[in-house]
Amino acid sequence: MTSRPQYYTPEPYDPYADDEPQGGWFNSDGYIPSQPQGYDVPQAYEAPQAYEVPQAYEVPQGYGSPEGYDYDPRTYPYQQPADQPTFALQTVPEAEAEAEAAEPGYHVPATPEVGWDMAASRRRAWVSRAVLLFVLAVQAVLSLRLANSAFQDEALYLSAGHAELQHLLHGTPLPVNYAAYFSGSPQLYPVLAAAVDDRFGLAGARTLSLAFMLGTTALLYSFTRRLFNERAALAGAALFAVVQSTVVMGYFATYDAAAVFLLALATWIVVRTDRAPVAAVLLAAPVAVLAVGVKYASALYLPTIVVLALLTGWPHKGGKAFLRMLLLALGIGALLAAGMYGTDLLAGVRQTTTDRDHGSDGAAFLLQRSAEWGGLMFLTAVGGALSYVRRSRMNESPLAQRLGNPGWRWRALLGLLLCGTALLAPAYQVHLGTVVSLFKHVGFGLLFAAPMAGVGVTRLIGAHFRYPQLGIMLWTATLCLGISQADWRFGVWPDSAKMIQVIDSHVDRTGHYMASTPEVPVYYLREKTSQRQWQGAFAMEYTDRKGRHHVGDAGYRAALRDGAYDLIVLDGLTNPRVDTVVADALKGNAHYRLLADLPFRNSSGTGHYRIWVKTS
């Protein structure tokens, strides 16, 4: 026991105090008071008068004429002057009585509870946008520093796009029915990319992807800001911008960037229309379906978007949110059905996406890879989700303490949904047993986990930027991993520039050629050759002059014995087993002469192109 008087000492504001459900809903767009009857008065506090009489909001009482405090209800309509009798600054009755008794000759204006504004303001918006711009600049630099010749997938989609473009404009027959084996519609992304490629070349087509990925990051920022706040949005965007998948997809002329952008756009529409009339959510349906059209595997993420329609609508609409979800699901379903009925893409969908040949990559390997490529960000998201379930407050301001927040069940569901989505792709690839495209699909999942990762980073940094070093370290670690993995990824395939230079003079419209990756020469030499003239290192069938049919390795041997190809290009990487078969068949083969041996260095070491030309 102490003899000192028991003054009530205001505790420093505790940003980690448990939040009690309060009488409103706060997010970055401002404060939305909920119904007064929903307001639950905490036991420990005296309920301020103003809270019980909502009219008092209009009459700022305690402030009198606040000098030096520029409160103006016209400028800050969401500011709640009724909040003025703060608990933190509440003085003990004795002191108050003394002050009253003394009546000094000067007047101390009442101190506002906070000297800054937690609601959206123009300044905050611009600061956030500036930081976002910086994040986007970093992302662009990371993507643009990558350099290599066209990867076989890029080459394939671009050549297909050129063929489709010729088909659309001039009715030139397609060399191959691309729709039968593409994992996205050949009439969507490939045509767009080929049009850009025509004007600006491969760099142009890749820059198109960069635009898509920058757009994705910007949309991610926007919907995270609406779900949580600017800080979480910036943190989530900053992490997403530097992971391998984002950096690589941002300079990779495949339909992944377009698909992930459309998914982000659909998500953005769903989040943005949370308070709009229920039917507004239907705007997301065509975008989501277009994403699926661009890349069939995008369908994996549609359930997430549909459930998100429910979760984002729930706090504002209650039960009507279910209608919102149902409407979106029906809209997407109807459009998908129409799309499948109206096009012949189903076979392609089956072959490339759903009935894809199962590979031999083990689950442990795939999970390890997924963890390397997205693990850090995923863990941040999980941390953020857990922390969000425990405590919903997203703002240090004491005012925020009294804001209404969604209940823990809602928060848990949101966390589960967003983090769980990041696991979809790895899980599906484990099911398929293939590592092909995993890095890109990890990125698709991270788009959804990113808002939670943003929350995770803000929680890690703490209120009032207490531990900024943790956030910086986390981001730097993600950045370092992202850069090194993106560099590795972009160096997986050999630079084909010299190979193309060597074979250029040996390729014409009439020859028959064989290559480990025919897509690459078909793309680069598209002016003088077509895909029909090229045989790849997979699925060989050959009928010799006597009419005998040879399949597989025997097909290669028979074809080379007969000198069936005018040019052979092996890279030793794409299908090393077949390369060995072919190289053995070329040893001592009188038809062929080694034209060039081109060493290259790629991410997994060194290798060489070997090019043979038929001389007799």
Next chain:
Amino acid sequence: MRPTKRFSRGSSARGRAALAGVLAGLLALTGCSLLGDDSGGSPRSGTGTAVPHSTASADKAVPYDVTPLLKPAKKYYGVAVPGAPTSMKSVDAYTGMTGKQPNLVEYYAGWGDGFDATGVRNAWAEGALTLMSWEPFDTPVGDIAAGRSDRYIKEYATAVRRLNLPVVIDFADEFNGQWEKWGTDHVTPAQYVAAWRHIHQTFVDAGATNVIWAWSPNIVNPVRNVKLEPYYPGDAYVDWIGLIGYFTTGSDNAFDSVFGLTRDRIRTFTKKPFLLLETAAMAGERRRADIRNLFAGVAADDDMLGFVWFNHKKRADWRLEASPLALKEFKRLAADDRFGFDVRKPS
């Protein structure tokens, strides 16, 4: 309530400290991998500027494509003169004498000699291809076949590849005669073929695709009983059939009489084009007629790529300058546009 809160704050502070440690570790790891030591099994590509492809493109230029030189539209107009191509002086003198720049310069190198890249460059600078006749004086052909000279061949092949200009190589020419150390008295056809294939394969493995391989028997006229086919390494290992034959006074000087029989025999097992890899006519009354026959014979046959005039004084005086009248005739015939072209721009 308070103590609990304090406790939870304490634990969260510890959690953060632990997390900071983990992150610092991770940062160190990724930082290390970024600065990367390249000694590891998988070379790191994340070394800032060292993007894999940039190191690859820093390599030398595209390998020289010799295929346009294998069967050019015009004839090779070649010469073997002392000192060339290390010094091109005698070639220049020959050009002045015959009125046409040779586009093929032959020289002789012993097995064990280094590759004369400078000579090849000198000849190339004047629009001529270099033909190197590689003669194993001191090394048994069987040893070469068995791989006892592999180090030498690899070094040689690497030097040839690095030069990246086309070079014609013929190994152990006149193998079908008994007069050479690698001739029929010392080397079996199997050894010869094995050595040829072994050398060829070593060059291919080294990526020296800029070599044109000329298999060079002596004409069969003096050694009719030696069958050529057993000595033939195979079409996969040979680009040209280089015939060595001279117009001599003791025999019929018709083109076909000199080269016809050999050509016919060789045509039974290969369709590769011919080059008269070494030829000349003995000085004397008949020389002008021999020269006429030579030019006419080469010009008439599409499968005959050209000839190399052996302008040496060796065993006999084969030099053109030895007989001014014949030289005049040679000069007249050499002016024919079908003979000679710039090898740097084969049509």
